[in-house]
Amino acid sequence: MNRRALFASACAGMFVFGIVLAILGALFGLPEMRSRLDVDLAQQGDIFLTLFLGIFLSTIVVGPMIDSFGNKVVLTASAVFVAVALAIFAYAHSFYAALVAAALLGFGGGGLNTSANALIADIYPDNRGPMLNMLGIFFGFGALFIPFLMASIAGRLSIPQLLLIAAALAAVCAIAYLVMPFPRPHETVGFSLLASIKAVRIPGVLLFGVLLFFQSGNEASIGGWTSTYIVSLGIRPQMATWILAFYWAALMLGRFISAKLLERMTKERLVLASGAGSAIGCAVLMASHSIYVIALGAVIIGLSFAAVYPTTLAIAADRYERLAGTIFGLLFAMGLIGGMIFPWIVGQVAQMRSVRAGMIVPLAGAIAIFVVAGVVPASGRPSEGRRDGGTTR
Secondary structure (H helix, E strand, O other): OOHHHHHHHHHHHHHHHHHHHHHHHHHOOOHHHHHHHOOOHHHHHHHHHHHHHHHHHHHHHHHHHHHHHOHHHHHHHHHHHHHHHHHHHHHOOOHHHHHHHHHHHHHHHHHHHHHHHHHHHHHOOOOHHHHHHHHHHHHHHHHHHHHHHHHHOOOOOOHHHHHHHHHHHHHHHHHHHHHOOOOOOOOOOOOOOOHHHHHHHOOOHHHHHHHHHHHHHHHHHHHHHHHHHHHHOOOOHHHHHHHHHHHHHHHHHHHHHHHHHOOOOOHHHHHHHHHHHHHHHHHHHHHOOOHHHHHHHHHHHHHHHOOHHHHHHHHHHHHOOOOHHHHHHHHHHHHHHHHHHHHHHHHHHHHHOOHHHHOHHHHHHHHHHHHHHOOHHHOOOOOOOOEEOOEEO
16 A cells, blocks of 8 residues: 555544534634524533534444454545534534534544544554654644634635535545545454443553543643633634634644654653643643733643644554554543543533633643653553664663
């Protein structure tokens, strides 16, 4: 198989997944989005919860599917789900229609995320850390796409038009996956929905899942609530959208920097440092009403968040090579429980107290990441020594 073509297909999937995670947070930064759906802040949190519930369910299902049937089926079907969900959102005018669309959107996005990462881990066995971080850059491109488009052409495109543009991109990916050749699955065992759940018994897997629980919760909270938080401080919605775009741009840049840093430091140390930086960035974001300080905090968070997910996956792939799809499915599922819970908690706290009070949630999550990352090096070692991204394990 042509590794460049396969890498490009995975990058396209991550680009669309970036849109999936960023689009609702960006659109809900516009007051007319809540007005259009007739929802309050708590119901906004319910929509984010439903989005991540869809991703959670998807990751449980698609991990074993990848190992049994390959990436082609998963990528194609997932892109179709995303396209349909975005089209439904474009015409939704009620809370319940938005819930249905969010569930479909999450289910498709979860499949793209799991399959793209598993594909890269499979085709680059000796260079997983840097390549998974490079893949993550395209997640940043996708996440940045909608906020940047909204901020740069404010007033020229309506909310439905933005959603339909994103739907068209997902549809193009689905067609490309349908006609492309993909590697055959490595495992010949029968498909089982319980395979990912049973993988929790493997020593060390649970710890990685806990780490991704906090990281996914943080990413969902920051991506979903930052623009709403900034607007609540009295800052113009367009400026809030730009700051959200800065966050996603920093995340994208951070993935590129992380790929280079892995030539000089271990994956475990990079995750630990990223946890510390995340806590600092969240504290800065909450510390001031100054637009410049807030923007600085968003950039620090983006740079710090960048390495955690892909580098943790690379460590896990080193240790559990044989069933990467199943293990990744389990880790994403465990992580996305945080993605479901954290934004929902932020919404409940915001409705009862203030959005600023709700933003304490990702700060606490960042501190937890730092603590858990400190335990990872002692949790187990890869089954055999290798060089990955220039660092000897």
